[in-house]
Amino acid sequence: MAASRALLPSPQVSPASARVRLAAAVPSSLTLAARGGAGAGARLRVRCAILSSPAPVAPTESRPVRRISPSAPDGALRPKPAVLVAEKLSEAGLAVLRQFADVECAYGMSPAELLAKAAQFDALIVRSGTKVTREVLEAGQGRLRVVGRAGVGIDNVDLQAATEVGCLVVNAPTANTIAAAEHGIALLASMARNVSQADAALKAGKWQRNKYVGVSLVGKTLAVMGFGKVGSEVARRAKGLGMHVIAHDPYAPADRARALGVELVSFDEAIARADFISLHMPLIPTTSKIFNDESFAKMKTGVRIINVARGGVIDEDALVRALDSGKVAQAALDVFTVEPPPKDSKLVLHENVTVTPHLGASTVEAQEGVAIEIAEAVVGALRGELAATAVNAPMVPAEILSELAPYVSLAEKLGRLAVQLVAGESGIKGVKVVYTTARGPDDLDTRLLRAMVTKGLVEPVSSTFVNLVNADYTAKQRRWSPSRFASRTCSPSSRVPSATAGTTSSWRAGSSTACLTSPSWGPTRWTSAWRAT
């Protein structure tokens, strides 16, 4: 829809061509009117009052123009976007991509090869085996607009760098949940019954029935660490095996746990009570090596650990020590700190450890689902739509989006106008946007409009490409404190909302006022002010 097209990493527009062409002698007041699309009947007026003499603004740099939309409004033919698929993706997903883009599958590239290709593609699709580093993202800047992670974990993508360069990161968070949960259960059961060790021994000609006596699952306590999508499915299946399931997750809703008959407990309680511990949290700074000497010491002697999350949540040296001492009786690992792990890894070679080569998501069904999920997300993002699985951009509910749609381009224009009124970006010392609506504070998401104001302010006078992904970052870089972006609500019955901003003497140099009226919001007004030196 129109609103989203303007927000996401969309085809780049040259600052010069997009610049609001105002004469040096700007009228002291200007009114624009528009009729909203989605908000049928919505009326919109912009009044711009100039409080000081503006200097004309010239763009400082120009950026390459690349239009990629095959359905450009002028009907002109555009080259198709180019998508680089760096790891094996199911045919079903490739077919979705090929309908919209030129697709190159280059599996098994070296980091240097990926770096060399980054600037030749509009989108890059990876799984867990490709590191999308800052170097790659910066090399792709100006062209690479979307990174698609065909799976859940995005720890192999430098999200901060992606955000800084305005590259959207999307993932496929749901299609492999069941596969990962089933693999967790497979590892749990095969570890408890020594399946892989006994299999290897028998194939080596050894019939060792006494050596491979296992332990039962029924009645045992399983601690699920990370009660998200995979963790909940593991819990559900473990209950079916007659296990008592407890879970630790600082952010999990208690009602979800209650519904599954799972007790939510603290980290220390979970690891102290468990006979089996199954890991399902993301690898983030707070979970890195969270299973270490100290935490192993708090566990029951003889505990068994399953990891289908990320190798990095375990201090692997500490795990080897815990296995050697017998504190941990067995471990079953699908993931490793370094993948593939070194051939002489003590952990992999340990006789009490069962390993698989990161197979959690590797079922035919999951791979097909993931491929379609990521292909649709990437195509949508390339079309400029808001991605439901965006990792580094706000996800805006459809209802809010349709209400805001008519005002999105106004917000950008307001920014473009204002930057001219205050002598270009160097004249801006702060930005204040006050947005007033009858919606309640929790029901008011102004990030879209905020992003578009920032886009309008920055793009005409710099080479920076601004979109929903990097708008807040861009504002912070320019020391426009986010606290200056304020939003307020007014009573639904109020015909003339009272909130205004930028009228004090310190905010005197330039100001613009937009009055918005939306049928569902009642009168809505937002005021922006830009302070000049």
Ligand SMILES: NC(=O)C1=CN([C@@H]2O[C@H](COP(=O)(O)OP(=O)(O)OC[C@H]3O[C@@H](n4cnc5c(N)ncnc54)[C@H](O)[C@@H]3O)[C@@H](O)[C@H]2O)C=CC1
């Ligand atoms: N081995 C494989 O092939 C696969 C691995 N995974 C991995 O499994 C993990 C979980 O995936 P999903 O369940 O889909 O993600 P999710 O986001 O639905 O669940 C993760 C849960 O971890 C919780 N969490 C965050 N910090 C925590 C902490 N300090 N302690 C405990 N819990 C914490 C979150 O609140 C969330 O509920 C991810 O790391 C993902 O990459 C997922 C699919 C396949």
Ligand SMILES: O=C(O)C(=O)COP(=O)(O)O
């Ligand atoms: O989805 C995840 O987080 C996974 O770990 C799956 O990884 P993969 O896509 O199989 O490399």
